[in-house]
Each structure stands twice: as structure tokens, then as C-alpha cells.
Amino acid sequence: MEQSTKRTKALIAAWTAFVVVAIYMPVACGALASVGKGRYFTFPIRAWSSDWWTRTLDSIEIGQLVRTSLLIAACVTVVAVVIGFFGALAFARYQWLGRRTFQKIVLLPIFFPQPVLGLALLLWFNAIGVPLSWQTAVVAHLVWIVPVVTLVIATQVYSFDPTLEEAAFDLGASRWQVMREVTLPILWPGIWSGALFAFLLSWGNFPLSLYTTGADSTVPEWLYAKMVAGYTPMVPTLGTMSTIGAALALMFGWIALTVARRRQQSGG
Amino acid sequence: MSVADTASPAAAVAPAVVNERQLRLLSAGARCALPVAILLVLGFVAPLVTVIAYSFAEPRSFTVFRTFTLENFASIFDPANTVWMSFVWSLALAAFTVAALAVVAYPIAYGLARLFGRWSGLVSVLFVFPLFISENVRLYGWVLFFIKGGVLDGTLKTLLDGAGPEVLFTPGAILFGMVYVYLPFMLFPMTLGLSLVPRDLVEAARDLGASRLQIWREIELPLAMPGIMVGMLLTFVLAVGAVAEAKVLGGQSIIVITHDIEIAFTYAQNWPLGSALAVLLMLIIAAVTLFALSKLDLDRILGRR
Numbered sequence: 001m002e003q004s005t006k007r008t009k010a011l012i013a014a015w016t017a018f019v020v021v022a023i024y025m026p027v028a029c030g031a032l033a034s035v036g037k038g039r040y041f042t043f044p045i046r047a048w049s050s051d052w053w054t055r056t057l058d059s060i061e062i063g064q065l066v067r068t069s070l071l072i073a074a075c076v077t078v079v080a081v082v083i084g085f086f087g088a089l090a091f092a093r094y095q096w097l098g099r100r101t102f103q104k105i106v107l108l109p110i111f112f113p114q115p116v117l118g119l120a121l122l123l124w125f126n127a128i129g130v131p132l133s134w135q136t137a138v139v140a141h142l143v144w145i146v147p148v149v150t151l152v153i154a155t156q157v158y159s160f161d162p163t164l165e166e167a168a169f170d171l172g173a174s175r176w177q178v179m180r181e182v183t184l185p186i187l188w189p190g191i192w193s194g195a196l197f198a199f200l201l202s203w204g205n206f207p208l209s210l211y212t213t214g215a216d217s218t219v220p221e222w223l224y225a226k227m228v229a230g231y232t233p234m235v236p237t238l239g240t241m242s243t244i245g246a247a248l249a250l251m252f253g254w255i256a257l258t259v260a261r262r263r264q265q266s267g268g
Numbered sequence: 269m270s271v272a273d274t275a276s277p278a279a280a281v282a283p284a285v286v287n288e289r290q291l292r293l294l295s296a297g298a299r300c301a302l303p304v305a306i307l308l309v310l311g312f313v314a315p316l317v318t319v320i321a322y323s324f325a326e327p328r329s330f331t332v333f334r335t336f337t338l339e340n341f342a343s344i345f346d347p348a349n350t351v352w353m354s355f356v357w358s359l360a361l362a363a364f365t366v367a368a369l370a371v372v373a374y375p376i377a378y379g380l381a382r383l384f385g386r387w388s389g390l391v392s393v394l395f396v397f398p399l400f401i402s403e404n405v406r407l408y409g410w411v412l413f414f415i416k417g418g419v420l421d422g423t424l425k426t427l428l429d430g431a432g433p434e435v436l437f438t439p440g441a442i443l444f445g446m447v448y449v450y451l452p453f454m455l456f457p458m459t460l461g462l463s464l465v466p467r468d469l470v471e472a473a474r475d476l477g478a479s480r481l482q483i484w485r486e487i488e489l490p491l492a493m494p495g496i497m498v499g500m501l502l503t504f505v506l507a508v509g510a511v512a513e514a515k516v517l518g519g520q521s522i523i524v525i526t527h528d529i530e531i532a533f534t535y536a537q538n539w540p541l542g543s544a545l546a547v548l549l550m551l552i553i554a555a556v557t558l559f560a561l562s563k564l565d566l567d568r569i570l571g572r573r
Contacts, residue, residue: 013384026406027401029419030408083304089297094300095297096298098297109308113508119542120315120316120318142307227411250397
């Protein structure tokens with residue numbers, strides 16, 4: 001019995017390791033393709049070069065793409081966190097009449113294929129005469145990202161004791177004071193994770209951007225266009241750069257979160 | 269919890285004040301829900317209504333809300349139209365994706381819920397991170413892996429003097445890509461489901477002499493079912509609407525339904541037809557979701573509580 005349990009554990013660990021390697025295999029392939037010298041990718045790589053990296057960094061067109069992507073992601077993050085914060089309170093904090101229905105409705109956009117949602121938004125913007133630009137892409141991203149942020153913050157709200165707010169009210173604190181001194185500090189880790197999710201999901205989104213950015217273009221859109229027609233090694237290069245950027249953002253976010261948790265635990 | 273919400277401890281001291289706060293708290297949840305509700309009405313409900321309206325408009329026109337015809341649906345159900353093939357491909361690929369993912373993700377979910385202990389945080393992050401990389405980039409990485417002269421082919425040539433298998437641009441490659449992309453959407457609900465299984469229940473069954481297969485079939489699986497069902501539902505719904513895998517890894521050897529919808533909207537410039545196809549896809553998704561949700565409640569009644 002003991003022996004077979006040990007073997008099962010080892011098998012599960014080995015399988016997990018194998019799947020993790022498989023998950024990062026395409027990322028590694030992209031990184032490899034970005035450091036070859038040739039116009040077309042061949043493996044094993046015969047001549048190494050950092051040419052495509054410098055060229056990608058120098059490209060004015062790509063600089064513009066990155067700026068558009070960052071602008072959209074920043075706007076989405078700010079708006080999604082504000083809306084998602086209140087959504088999470090309605091989701092998990094308050095007992096109110098429509099809560100159960102609200103919880104199900106919030107999930108709907110996550111359970112919906114994004115390409116179809118993007119097309120539906122295109123039709124809607126067209127019907128009400130809104131010209132497509134990066135602003136409409138922000139709206140499109142929000143429809144999908146606000147529910148995700150709401151869920152992320154709601155998991156934090158579940159562990160939140162509402163009597164703390166009550167106590168502050170009873171001690172004579174105003175609504176604004178309670179929000180600033182009690183609710184926000186306690187929910188801060190959840191809000192921060194929500195912001196991280198919002199930023200990174202917007203940064204990597206393709207299906208919603210494709211139909212809603214109009215003349216503006218984001219990094220994933222450009223990558224897709226070049227994959228279909230006109231491959232250059234700048235495609236894996238920019239893809240790798242984008243991945244590294246996301247990894248750095250995630251690491252920074254994680255460190256900030258750990259620091260915030262520590263501070264909270266030490267009661268500061 | 270509801271006691272604290274509706275009647276504060278100060279109730280006996282100052283009824284008037286409490287009364288006022290009670291009123292405020294009753295609507296507080298609804299007021300907090302308002303921004304999300306407005307966003308979803310304007311950004312989700314209204315677009316879907318527009319799609320439905322377009323599906324009844326004159327074919328190849330932009331006269332939405334002004335004309336009404338069933339021609340678009342009639343042309344889809346016309347026996348001469350082969351668009352049903354796309355529906356079959358999408359549904360079949362989604363079904364196979366869900367089945368494959370259940371097998372691939374179950375051991376990992378079990379490990380995350382039970383075995384990995386303090387490592388499970390790091391392992392979770394490793395599985396979440398790919399979600400932040402555009403799926404096209406990751407799928408294109410697989411193209412570089414499988415392509416002639418790519419990583420697999422090149423490695424085999426150098427080591428074994430043989431050529432890599434030709435897997436790219438086949439239905440198998442599309443299925444592989446879908447399993448790859450949707451793994452996290454199966455893994456995390458499944459992990460949640462498995463972590464709901466009380467450990468002492470498993471221990472008790474073992475003490476009473478149940479075999480491992482019995483424990484799995486009679487205790488673990490039924491108790492983890494809500495999470496597994498959510499995972500299967502999520503992956504199925506997302507996979508039915510998937511298009512990037514078929515385009516990037518499938519090399520358009522198969523046209524899935526979302527691709528047909530995109531073609532109708534772009535090259536064909538036939539928005540009403542594309543909308544009609546989208547409405548049918550939405551009906552399939554809604555039917556599957558409602559069916560799964562009804563099952564889910566049943567399981568909860570039978571299995572838990």
C-alpha cells in the first residue's frame with residue numbers, strides 16, 4: 001500500500017513536470033527562432049545573431065504598436081478595477097435580492113467565445129455609429145475582463161468580515177472613512193491581483209482587438225497578420241519580447257503582493 | 269452573515285439610526301452591482317441583440333432593424349449548403365478536446381489539490397502564466413516546433429538521421445492546439461472541485477476497506493463533480509467558438525464554424541448571414557450550458573449537503 005502510494009505520487013509529479021515543459025515548449029521555440037541569423041527558421045541553428053532583436057527594438061512601427069497596446073491595457077486596468085471592485089462587493093459582500101442572479105450573469109461573458117463577442121461588438125458599434133479606434137477596443141476588453149476582475153476580487157471579499165465595517169460605523173466613522181481605513185486596506189491584495197489580471201489579459205488579447213480596434217493595431221494583431229502573410233523573424237522576436245514583458249510584470253506584481261500581505265499580517 | 273447585514277448590534281440602542289442604515293444596506297448590493305450591470309447591458313446584451321436583429325435582415329444588406337426575413341436561416345439549412353460540416357467539425361473537436369483535457373488535467377489537479385503542498389502555488393502560476401501570452405504567439409511556437417526544418421524535425425535529423433512526422437495542418441494538430449490552449453480552463457475548476465473533497469472521508473473509506481478504485485469512483489469523483497463539470501462546460505463552450513487553432517495549426521485544412529462566421533463578415537461582406545450563423549452557434553452554446561447547469565445542481569443535491 002505504502003509502496004504504491006509513493007509510486008502514484010512520483011507518477012503524478014512526473015506527469016505534471018512533463019505538461020509544464022510542454023506548455024513552455026512553444027515559448028522556447030519562439031525564443032530560438034528570434035536569435036537565428038537567417039530569414040527563415042531552421043533547427044539546429046547554424047548562425048546565431050541578435051540582429052532581429054535590435055531591428056525590432058529600433059522599428060518605429062513596432063514602437064507605435066506597443067504604445068497602443070499599453071494605452072489600451074492601462075485604461076482597461078483602471079476602469080476594470082473600479083467597476084470590478086464594486087461588482088465584487090455585490091457578488092460576495094452584501095446579501096441582496098438579486099445576488100444569485102447577478103452571480104450567474106457576471107459569468108456569462110467568460111462563458112462566451114471571444115471571436116463571436118468581438119464581431120457582435122463590431123455590429124453594435126456600427127449600428128450606433130461609433131467609429132472604431134483604440135477606445136472601442138477598451139470597451140470590448142472591459143466586457144470580458146470586468147467579470148474576471150470581479151471574480152478575482154470576490155475571492156478576497158469572501159474572507160472579509162463585514163462586522164469590521166459595522167464596528168467602524170458604530171464608532172462614528174463616515175462612509176468614506178470606512179472605505180479608506182477599513183474596506184480598501186483589507187481588500188488590497190485582491191484588488192492588486194485583479195489589476196494584474198486585467199493588465200496582462202488585455203495586453204495579450206487578440207480575438208476582441210481584431211474586430212474593435214479599427215485603424216489602430218495592437219501587438220497581438222500585428223503578430224497574427226505577419227504570421228498569416230509576410231513572416232519575418234521579427235514575429236517570434238516581438239512575441240518573445242511581449243512574453244518577457246508579461247513575465248516581468250507578473251513578477252513585479254507578485255513581489256508587491258507578497259510585501260502587501262506581509263505588511264497586512266504584521267498589522268501595519 | 270445575513271444577521272450582521274440586516275440588523276446591527278446597535279439595534280436596541282438607536283432604532284431610528286439603524287432603520288436608516290437598514291434601508292441603505294438593503295440596496296447597497298444592488299448599487300454596487302450597478303456599474304457591472306450597465307457595462308454588461310451596453311457591452312454584452314446590446315451587441316447580442318444587434319446580432320439577432322442582423323440575422324433577420326436582408327442578405328448582403330446593412331438594413332438592420334428595418335427589414336425582416338428568414339432567408340439567412342433558410343440558406344443555412346438548405347441541403348446544398350455544406351456549412352453544417354463546420355458545425356460538425358467544431359462540435360466534434362470541442363468534444364474531443366474536453367475528453368482529452370479531462371484525462372490530461374485530472375492527475376495535475378489531484379496533485380495541486382492534494383500532493384504538492386507549498387509547491388502548488390508556484391505550479392499554479394506556471395499554468396496561469398501562458399494565459400497572458402497571446403494564444404497566436406503560443407500556437408505559432410508549435411508551428412516552429414513541428415514545421416519542416418523546425419525543432420522536432422531538426423532534432424530527429426541530427427540525432428536519428430530520420431525526418432520528423434508530418435503533423436502540421438491536420439485535424440490532429442488542431443485538436444492538439446485546442447487541448448494546449450484550454451488546459452488552464454479545465455485544470456483550475458477541477459482543482460477547486462477536488463479540493464472540496466474532505467480528506468477524512470477518504471481516510472474513513474480506506475479504513476473501512478474500500479479499494480482505491482472504489483474510493484475514486486464512489487467518493488472522490490462524485491464529490492469533485494461540480495468543479496469537473498464547470499471545467500468541462502467552460503472548455504467545451506470556449507472550444508466550440510475557437511478559431512485560432514484551426515487557422516494557425518490547421519492551415520485552414522478545416523473550416524470551423526467561427527471561421528465561417530468570420531468569412532461571412534469579412535470577405536463575403538454578408539453580415540446578415542454571418543449573424544444567422546452566430547445566432548445558431550449561440551443557441552448551441554446556450555443549450556449545452558443550460559443542460560450542464562441543470563446537471564450541476566442535480567449533482568450538488570445528490571452529492572453534497
